[in-house]
Amino acid sequence: MNKIQKKPLSSLGYNFIETPLPKGKDEYYLRNEQWSRKDQYRKLTAYEVEALVRNDNTSDDWNTIFVSEEFNPQLVQHCHFYGMVRIGKLEPYFLEFHNLRLPVGLYNSTICACDFGDNVVVHNVNYLSHYIIGNEVILANINEMATTDYAKFGNGIVKEAEQESGRIWLELCNENGGRRVMPFDGMLPGDAYLWTRNRDDEQLQQQFKSFTEKQFDKKRGYYGMVGDRCVIKNCKMIKDVTIGSDAYLKGANKLKNLTINSSAEASSQIGEGCEMVNGIVGYGCRVFYGVKAVRFVMASHSQLKYGARLINSYLGNNATISCCEVLNSLIFPAHEQHHNNSFLCAALIMGQSNMAAGATIGSNHNSRGADGEIIAARGFWPGLCVSLKHNSSFACFTLISKGTYTSELDISIPFSLVVNDEHENRLKIMPGYWFMYNMYAIARNSWKYVDRDKRTEKIQHIEYDYLAPDSVEEMFNGLAIMELATGEAWYRLEENAPKKTLTEKDIRKKGKELLLNHPDEVARLTILVKGMENSSREVQLLKVHKAYPLYRELIALYGIKNILAADKASFAALKEAVKSAKRGAWHNVGGQLMKAETLEQLKTRIKKNKISNWNQLHDAYIEIGEAYVDDKLQHAFASLLEIKEVNIKDFTGEQLASWLTDSVGTMQFLTEQIRRTREKDYKNPFRQMTYGNMKEMNAVIGSLEDNSFINQTATELEAYKQKVQKTIREWEL
Structure with a gap:
């Protein structure tokens, strides 16, 4: 049976806060804190009351x-007021927005x-x-727009007298x-990542929960807010939603239990048929045409x-x-x-990713429990009609060819094409695929996201x-895998069978020697990996035999x-x-790359309460970001010396001059590959x-000569x- 309560009409608009009020406070104390203009209002004059009544308005x-002071009672008609209402300046104008004039x-x-x-x-x-409504706001044709005294506006908190089960x-x-987190307004990708990882560290987990609890108080009675110049029209239900300007x-x-962040510089929009419940919408977001979002x-x-x-x-x-549908994913x-x-379901996708039509990542229910997890580093591109099995992991810029992959995968070589060859019943992996066959796509991928970063x-x-440090670390790992696999393939041949038991180091040494000096011989080997x-x-x-020297170059x-x-x-x-x-080692923390030791120091500071709230953690992200250029330089230089097998003490200007000149050739190859x-x-x-x-083809898709990205790479x-020549000259190398 529906529980419908019958209460005196005189109480409508009053007694908003259902829990006991703090001593000396009335039900409006939080409302007054939210509305800074509370002292700029006066009571109605007798004339204004008479005018309002003549215009078919009522008030309890x-x-x-x-x-x-600038209130015009003639601009209030056919309205019913309950409780305390404060009305700002009303002047004989109309507001216009997108051809709506009211x-x-x-x-x-x-x-x-x-x-x-x-x-x-x-x-x-x-x-x-x-609700507290800002200046020059348009509200038109809305069925219901209300705030409850326990409104949390999408944040993962509980209010006074609420049960924990309601969080x-x-x-x-x-x-x-098992990796759940409490959402909060201002949550960054790095916050979500740190919280979902480290589940065995109870102290760290408790700190994250404490950060969120401290971010918001438990008092009941906050009003919903609508910022200046908002336009809200033709909506059915808006409940417990606070909205920026x-x-x-x-x-x-x-729209229920939401924070919708918006500003003059980054306005957010929500369109027709959308249903959004229990979530946070960031600045400058767009939500259109029948979207369903719940707990997000x-x-x-x-x-x-x-x-x-x-x-x-x-x-x-x-x-x-x-x-499409996305569930339980970060x-x-x-x-x-x-x-x-x-x-997409039950996945950690680390950015610069693209999901093709028919790709099914999750909910294949191939175990006795819920889906496991997929972890995909930057540049994850599962192709048409790809089906993956949990648990699986993928290195940076992995492209997966069409097919059903019935076993768990751990693809640890970056920039690879993964192919399920059903004819030969063999999984095939092509390291360096992007550089050899689709350089245009991977180069444009990096460029376009910098261009589209509107934060x-x-x-x-x-x-x-x-x-970058994450992909280069994986490339070093890929070199080791290729060396070992090549050595094993060579020794598997009957004529090369070793006369004694070899260590992994011996096998890798042989593989490296073959890859560096005998690529044609490597090309004839069937190279298998475990x-x-x-x-x-x-x-x-x-x-x-092609990927190995390319990775080194x-x-x-880098x-x-x-x-x-x-620019020293x-x-x-x-x-x-x-x-x-x-x-x-480096880690991708919400798209921000950090050294492993930096990340450990960050977690230690959190556990020792040297970082005691989310704002301080965000300040730490900024500090780490400011150090990133130097950290990357250190890593890049160490990587260069290691791949060249030169000790820092023996590093000379002549070597650097030679490497600078060689790098021009590599850049030329990449630029040609982009065009090719x-x-x-x-x-x-x-x-x-x-x-x-x-001519018609060029008219439809644009000519190759006019491709702005290709022309930009040539420039x-x-x-x-010129930079290389200038450096060699000025450094007197």
């Missing part, structure tokens, strides 16, 4: 209606205990309760809730469109999800997922370059580019700056056949050559 008590004033609305700024437009709001959690990365909400079905955080400038479903998930900055910045038949507040320094698929079938590495290029970027005054200054350089891999699309007769001639190559 006209003495509880307060107005500004006169300033309050019309045909029921209003309970609300505050209004200057020159607001309130038309046909059936029920408006306990909202985000169950990220895993369906079983300049937001635009139109035609939403249900959208970081700034992210988008949900065309019926997308986002449930129990964190969506990083500058990411877009359209049409997604770092710069993610793209546009196809109705793609699905107005860049607290975390997000790395988009494909050559530990990348949880099955008994063979896993083969392809084109190792790219690691050297080192040289960072030396040039450091002389060779001696460089040597002084990098005298203690070393290589080590795009040029294939123009020369492919099957791509040409839908056009009458090349950058010339600038790089």
Whole structure:
């Protein structure tokens, strides 16, 4: 039976806070703290009351209606007021937004205990309760817009007298809730990452929970707020939602328990048919056309469109999800997922990722419990109709070819193409695929996300370059794997069978010697690798003889580019700056790369309460970001010396001059590959056949010569050559 309570009409608009009030406080004390203009209002005059009554307005008590000096009672018509209402300046103007023109004033609305700024437009709001409305706000055709005294606005907290069971959690990365976190306004991808990891560290976990509890008080009675210049029209239900300035909400079905961040510089929009419950919407977000979002955080400038479903998930900055369904996932910045038949569940996706049509990542229920987890480093691109099995892990910039992968995968070599060869019943992995066959895509991927980073507040320094500490560390790991696998393949041949038991070091040494000096012989070997698929079938590495030297060149290029970027005054200054350089593990913390020791120091500071709230942690992100350029230089230089097998003490200017010159060749190769891999699309007769001639093709897709990205890379190559020549000359190398 529905529990419908019958109460005196005289109590409507009063007694908002259901728990006992603090001593000496009335029910409006929090409302007055929120509304700084509370002292700028006066009581109505007898004339104004008479005018309001003539205009078919009612109030349970006209003495509880307060107005500004510039109040015009003729601009309030057919309204019913309950409780204390404060109304700002009303002047004979109309407000216009996107061709919607409505006169300033309050019309045909029921209003309970609300505050209004200057020159607001309130038309046909059936029920408006306990809201603070800013200046020049338009509210039109809204069924219900109300705030409860226990409103949490999407934050994972509990209020006074509430049960712990009522707390909202985000169950990220895993369906079983074992990595759940408490959402909060301002949550960054790094926050979500640190909290979902380290589950065995109870002290750290308790600190994160404490940070969130301290961020918000437990007092009941906060009003919902609508910032200046917001436009809200044709919405059905808005409940327990606080909204920043300049937001635009139109035609939403249900918005409940939300914080919608918005500002003049980064306005947020929510469109037709959307239903959003228990979440945080970041600055500059776009949500359109039938989206369903429940228990979520959208970081700034992210988008949900065309019926997308986002449930129990964190969506990083500058990411877009359209049409499809995403559950229980933590997604770092710069993610793209546009196809109705793609699905993502129980995954940690570390950014610069793209999910193709038909890709199914999760909910294949191939175990006796809930789905496990997928962890994918930057640049994860599962191709058309890819189905993966949990648990699996993928290195940076892994491309997965169409197919059903029935076993768990651990692809630890970056920049690889993964192929399920059903004909040969073999998993095949091609290291370095991107550089050999699709350089245009990976280079443009790095460029476009820098160009599309619209964050107005860049607290975390997000790395988009494909050559960075995380991918280079994985490249070193890939070199070791290729050396060992090549040595094993060579010794498997009967004529090369060793006469004694060899150590792994011996085998790697032989593999390295073959890869460096006898690539043609390596090309004839069948190179198999272990530990990348949880099955008994063979896993083969392809084109190792090409990938191996290419990885070495790219690691050297990474080192040289960072030396040039450091812009030191002389060779001696460089040597002084990098005298203690070393290589080590790095982690991707929400798109921000950190040294392993930096991350451990950060966690220690949190546990020792030297970082005692989220704002201080965000300040720490900024500090780490400011040190990133130097940290990367140290890592890049150490990587360069290691790949060149030179000790820092023996490092000379002549060597650097030679490496600088070699790097120009590598840059030239990459630039040519960018053009060549795009040029294939123009020369492919099957791509040409839908056009009458090349002129029509160029008119439709643009000519190769006019491709701005290709032209930009050519310009950058010339600038790089000049920078190298200038450095050699000025440093007297």
